[in-house]
Amino acid sequence: MSVRLSNLTVSYRRHPAVHHVSGEFAAGQATAIVGPNGAGKSTILKTMIGALRPDAGRVELGGVSRQHIAYLPQAAQIDRSLPVSVLDTVLTGAWRHMGAFGAARAQDWQAAQDALAAVGLGEFAQRPVSALSAGQFQRVLFARIMVQDAPLILLDEPFTAIDARTTHDLLALVRRWQAEQRTVIAVLHDFAQVREYFPHTLLLSREVVAWGPTAEVLTEANLQRASANVAHWHEQAPVCRVDDAAAQEAQP
Amino acid sequence: MNELYTLLVQPFIEFGFMRRGLVGCLALALGCGPIGLFLVMRRMSLMGDALSHAVLPGAAIGFIFAGLSLPAMGLGGFVAGISVALIAGLVSRFTSVREDASFAAFYLLALSVGVLLVSKYGSNVDLIHILFGTVLAVDDAALLLVASIASLTLLTLAVIYRPLLLESYDPAFLQSVGASGGAYHLIFLVLVVLNLVAGFQALGTLMAVGLMMLPAITARLWAQSVGGMLLTAIALALSSGLGGLLCSYHFDLPSGPAIILFAGSLYLLSLLFAPAGGVLPRLIRQRHLAH
Numbered sequence: 001m002s003v004r005l006s007n008l009t010v011s012y013r014r015h016p017a018v019h020h021v022s023g024e025f026a027a028g029q030a031t032a033i034v035g036p037n038g039a040g041k042s043t044i045l046k047t048m049i050g051a052l053r054p055d056a057g058r059v060e061l062g063g064v065s066r067q068h069i070a071y072l073p074q075a076a077q078i079d080r081s082l083p084v085s086v087l088d089t090v091l092t093g094a095w096r097h098m099g100a101f102g103a104a105r106a107q108d109w110q111a112a113q114d115a116l117a118a119v120g121l122g123e124f125a126q127r128p129v130s131a132l133s134a135g136q137f138q139r140v141l142f143a144r145i146m147v148q149d150a151p152l153i154l155l156d157e158p159f160t161a162i163d164a165r166t167t168h169d170l171l172a173l174v175r176r177w178q179a180e181q182r183t184v185i186a187v188l189h190d191f192a193q194v195r196e197y198f199p200h201t202l203l204l205s206r207e208v209v210a211w212g213p214t215a216e217v218l219t220e221a222n223l224q225r226a227s228a229n230v231a232h233w234h235e236q237a238p239v240c241r242v243d244d245a246a247a248q249e250a251q252p
Numbered sequence: 253m254n255e256l257y258t259l260l261v262q263p264f265i266e267f268g269f270m271r272r273g274l275v276g277c278l279a280l281a282l283g284c285g286p287i288g289l290f291l292v293m294r295r296m297s298l299m300g301d302a303l304s305h306a307v308l309p310g311a312a313i314g315f316i317f318a319g320l321s322l323p324a325m326g327l328g329g330f331v332a333g334i335s336v337a338l339i340a341g342l343v344s345r346f347t348s349v350r351e352d353a354s355f356a357a358f359y360l361l362a363l364s365v366g367v368l369l370v371s372k373y374g375s376n377v378d379l380i381h382i383l384f385g386t387v388l389a390v391d392d393a394a395l396l397l398v399a400s401i402a403s404l405t406l407l408t409l410a411v412i413y414r415p416l417l418l419e420s421y422d423p424a425f426l427q428s429v430g431a432s433g434g435a436y437h438l439i440f441l442v443l444v445v446l447n448l449v450a451g452f453q454a455l456g457t458l459m460a461v462g463l464m465m466l467p468a469i470t471a472r473l474w475a476q477s478v479g480g481m482l483l484t485a486i487a488l489a490l491s492s493g494l495g496g497l498l499c500s501y502h503f504d505l506p507s508g509p510a511i512i513l514f515a516g517s518l519y520l521l522s523l524l525f526a527p528a529g530g531v532l533p534r535l536i537r538q539r540h541l542a543h
Contacts, residue, residue: 049428071428078422082293083477092418095429098413100436128476144425 002027003048003152003183004155009240010043017043019206020057020242027062030174032198032214033189034163034239037228039205045154048185061152067096070150072141074157074187080129086140087125090115093147108147115143120169135166142170143205153177155186159193171197190216263501269388270501276390276398276454277493277511280463283402285486286409288468290440293478294420297465298352302359304448304461305442306336308366311457317375322394326409326449329457333445336362341441386454388500388507394453405443410509411437455508461488462512470519473526488518499513 003025010018018040025031033041046052048059049071050234061069072091093115094108116122119139140156145153155174159167174197177184188194194201194214203216204211205226210217263270277301292299310332311325336358343358344351389400408418418426419433426433444464451460467488468481475481496511503510527533 050430051427066428066430069428071424073424073428076422077424079293079295082417083475083481084417084421085477089422092422092425095431100431101411152418166380 002062003185004060004062004222005044005057006060008044008047008054008059009056010040010047010052011055016040016055016206016240018047018204019240021204022057023202023207023208025183025202025213026200027183028177028178029200030184031202032186032187032194033202033204034188034191034194034212034218035204035209039226041204042156044204045071045156045185045187048154050172064152068150069152069154070145070148071154072145072156072158075160078129080132080137083130085125085126086121086127086129086132087112087114089129089140090143090147091151093144096148104205111147111149112143115146116140118146119143119173128219137163138166138170141174146173151180151182153184153185157187157189159188159190167193194218259502260498262468263354264536272390272392272395272499273388273497273507274494276395276464277393279399279402279498280451280454281489281493282448282463282486283405284460285467285471286465286482286521287405287444287447288466288489289471289481289485290326290409290416290420291444291465292468292472293417296442296479297469300444300448300464301338302355302455302462303444304452305359305363305366307333307361307445307448307452308457309369310366310376310453312369314365316369321452322391322397326397326453327450329452330445332362332366333448334442337445341438345454378397386456390454398450398454403448404543405447408518409441412439416440437508443503455511459508459512463492464514466515466519469494470515470522470526473522474527476528492518529533 005021005023008018008021009016017038020043021040032106033044035041043052047054048061049069050066091104091108092111093110096102097108098104098234113122113125119142121136121139121143124136124140129140132140142158158170162170171193174186186234188198195218198214200212201214202211203217203222203226205228209226210219210222214230253402264274288300291297307329310328312328314321314324314326314328321406330442336355340351340354340358343349343354347354349357404446415426415431415433417435419436447464448457448460451463454460455463456483467485471481471484475484492511492515496514497507499505499514500507500510522530524530524532
């Protein structure tokens with residue numbers, strides 16, 4: 001499945017966080033989105049799931065509905081003080097099948113158990129989530145993504161504050177998802193991870209700095225351009241005229 | 253044995269008003285326990301309090317038009333409570349005022365309007381009746397209302413249990429799978445207001461929220477699962493109703509405060525002794541395990 005951004009602009013209080021971004025994510029492969037803080041990386045993911053509305057342009061999901069996207073937000077705001085079990089958390093990944101009111105099928109339970117085993121937490125099914133460490137909990141959230149069985153997987157800084165061992169295990173899952181022809185898009189900061197596990201990279205600083213094979217994107221020159229770009233921010237910025245110019249050109 | 257009978261059973265055998273009061277309290281407890289628990293889990297413990305104040309002006313308007321009539325006051329209270337909940341929710345969604353702040357603003361407005369209306373058009377005795385209610389004066393119509401609201405509450409909660417719980421636990425996930433968390437939140441707010449309306453005849457607008465919150469807060473100290481907390485909250489609310497009524501009978505106390513104080517005592521005792529969060533179990537030093 002292909003995800004295409006066409007002339008996408010998303011702004012907060014009129015200031016664009018993502019500015020006239022166009023391009024296509026490689027279908028069935030893994031793309032990393034990198035760039036400095038404030039470059040609009042999370043904004044692109046949030047627009048894909050429909051949580052933010054574009055000011056201009058659009059996200060084309062290739063006919064896939066929102067229910068077929070698995071999205072792991074940055075520092076998920078999950079209330080872990082509630083006495084919910086690990087297995088129940090993973091089982092919510094089967095929402096597409098059971099919805100708000102339907103029963104979980106036998107295969108949903110099985111999928112949840114299998115996913116927990118795959119992330120190395122098979123023994124933890126009945127524990128409350130409050131008893132887990134941050135790394136273990138991230139494993140639980142990856143297990144839920146496996147149960148969601150989605151063709152498009154969005155990860156927003158999934159390895160921040162996660163130890164090396166856990167990161168390594170979870171990156172193996174990302175590799176497995178690529179082998180299963182799923183499209184994975186992850187916001188990351190560790191270039192070594194990106195080079196090793198992500199064949200494609202989008203380098204962003206509100207606008208596309210470079211987008212393509214990772215080795216060609218992550219060059220010193222590109223990275224410098226990216227960090228210079230984000231520094232521009234003016235309270236009194238003029239209104240953007242890019243769309244006006246495009247409209248004039250289109251007229252006969 | 254005989255003394256126990258005199259203490260616990262005889263008041264209900266002997267007096268019809270005690271029996272009706274008991275049935276009313278038990279029905280209230282069935283609805284209020286789970287509602288309170290969801291308020292606690294959604295970090296809205298104080299919203300229940302705010303909404304209970306918001307019910308007052310509606311009840312007062314009903315009182316002005318129809319006197320001490322339960323349907324009129326109940327309907328007025330329901331409309332006022334829902335309005336405050338909706339307006340406060342909308343204001344927080346479309347302005348920079350946060351939800352708890354806008355709730356506080358609107359319930360204070362509503363409360364002052366209510367007190368103004370009652371003191372202008374009713375005697376002070378009536379005001380006290382509205383504020384503090386009296387469980388021993390509930391008639392058959394009131395019982396029917398309370399029982400209907402309790403049934404509706406339990407049925408609705410059973411239906412929306414999963415999305416409502418998930419909306420408290422992981423709202424971003426619910427949004428990402430395309431379910432409308434806001435709709436369930438709204439249904440839940442309607443249930444909260446309905447239960448407050450059910451409670452105000454028996455316990456008064458100010459006390460009604462006590463039977464909702466105290467058992468729910470206490471339940472968190474005892475149970476380790478959501479289902480367990482729900483059952484514990486209901487059990488605590490039921491025993492508070494029974495215990496409070498008996499205290500009010502034997503010591504000649506007003507029934508509303510007696511019930512809430514009974515629930516409050518259970519809470520204080522649990523703070524000390526409850527296994528899941530009490531003070532004393534924490535003080536008992538247990539040696540750590542090998543792994």
